[in-house]
Amino acid sequence: MRVYVAAVLALVILVQGHTQAPVPQDYPPPGRMVDVGGRKLHLDCSGKGSPTVVLVAGGNAFSIDWALVQPRVAETTRVCSYDRAGLAWSDPGPADETVEQTISDLHKLLGIAGEKSPYVLVGASIGGIFIRAYQRAYPDQVAGLVFTNSANRVRRLVNGKGGLIWDMTEDEIRSTYPMPASAKGSAPTRENDPFDRLPPSLQAVRLWIDVKLWQKWDPTKEDPGSILSWRKEFLKEFTETDEGKVRPLGALPVIVLSSGPAASESERGSRNGAAARLDFLSSNTVHVTATGSGHEIHLYQPDLVVQTVVQAVSAIRSGTPVSHL
Structure with a gap:
């Protein structure tokens, strides 16, 4: 099941912001709804060209959160954002936010929608583990892969003490469920930083989504x-990038x-953290x-994210190492 509150997912899950509450209504999805086998996922694609860029949001984050990035990447190549099962307009699945369902859903979604590979996968926050797992399953x-402040430290409280989930046993993690009813907290009423950087119209949509999820x-x-x-x-990622090992993704x-x-x-x-391992995945x-960015770089410094993604696309098209561009 998908975990909703930021407190449970600690630093990885985007802190729920809080513009004025929207008028109660339904906001139609900006993209299209694609049937992936008895349920539908929301996919929003624009632009033309190859490779196709696929934007994977972080925890409790949505396709619209890429609004400052996607239109500009679309000037260079095909680019898609989507909502994982149970988020925004997408129907829930049997095991939301698990790695296994997430990569299976994305594979089906892109295939059924006719979005052709190869893909450049861009993962924000916890989206980083999803794009790495997708590459492992469908190399x-x-x-190419682009990580943007990808998951670093995922913590939980066990017996009143915080710890990193990879240092805990499965039984210790299980002992933290179910959660108390008080964990639900109050309904969100407005969008704060960094989501107030989105256009006002999208802030209203985002708040509507947040309230529905709550x-x-x-x-x-x-x-x-x-x-x-x-x-x-x-x-898995720790094992394949341990000190002295060959870089698992080659070039x-x-x-x-x-x-x-x-x-x-x-x-x-x-x-002590997971992000350091990302620098050792590939020789390329x-x-x-x-510098100075908050966690959601695509909202704090969208220009830099656009530049970075376009750099990856250009390197792949030319067959040039990314370090040479």
């Missing part, structure tokens, strides 16, 4: 499925866009520092 479809979320019925799948994925174009500097070899060997990697 022939992925031409209304249907019952913390007492949550289960640990998504967090356990995240733990499993992080452990696949990878750009790591982060608020912090590139990782050192000593940081590569640490499990560039680290771009978004």
Whole structure:
């Protein structure tokens, strides 16, 4: 089940912002609804060209959050954003926000919609583990990866003490469920930073989505499925990038866009965070520092995200290493 509140997902899940509440109404999806087998997912694509860029949002984030980036990338190539199962306009699935369902859904969605590979996958926040898992499952479809402040430290409270999920046992994680009814908190009433950087019309849509999600979320019925799948994925990524190992993605174009500097070899060997490992996935990697940016770089510094994504597209088209552009 998808986890709704930011407190549960700690630093990875986008903090729920709070413009004035919209007039109660239904906002139609900006893209199209695609049937992936008895349920529909929302896909919004624009532009022409190859490779196709696929924008994967973070936790409790939506396709519209890419509004400052997608139209400008569409000037260069085909680009798609979408909403994962249970988010925004997309129908829920049997195991929302698990890695397994997420990558299976995306594979079906792109195929049924006729969006042709190769893809450049762009993952924000927890979206980083989804794009890495997608590349592992469907390597022939992925031409490059762009990580934007991708998941670094996912914490939970166990017996009143916080810890990183990959340092916990599965039983310890299970013991934190179900959550108390008080975890639901109050309904969101407006959108704050960074979502107030979106156009006012989209802030109203986003608040409408937030309120709908809050209304249907019952913390007492949550289960640990998504967090356990995240733990499993992080452990895979740690294993394949441990110190001294061959870079698992060979020379696949990878750009790591982060608020912090590139990782050192000593940081590569640490499990105090996950982001440092991204700099060691490929021999064809560039680290771009978004100095002064908040977590959602695509909202704080959209120009830099556009530049970074276009750089990846240009490198793939020309067959040039990303570091040479």
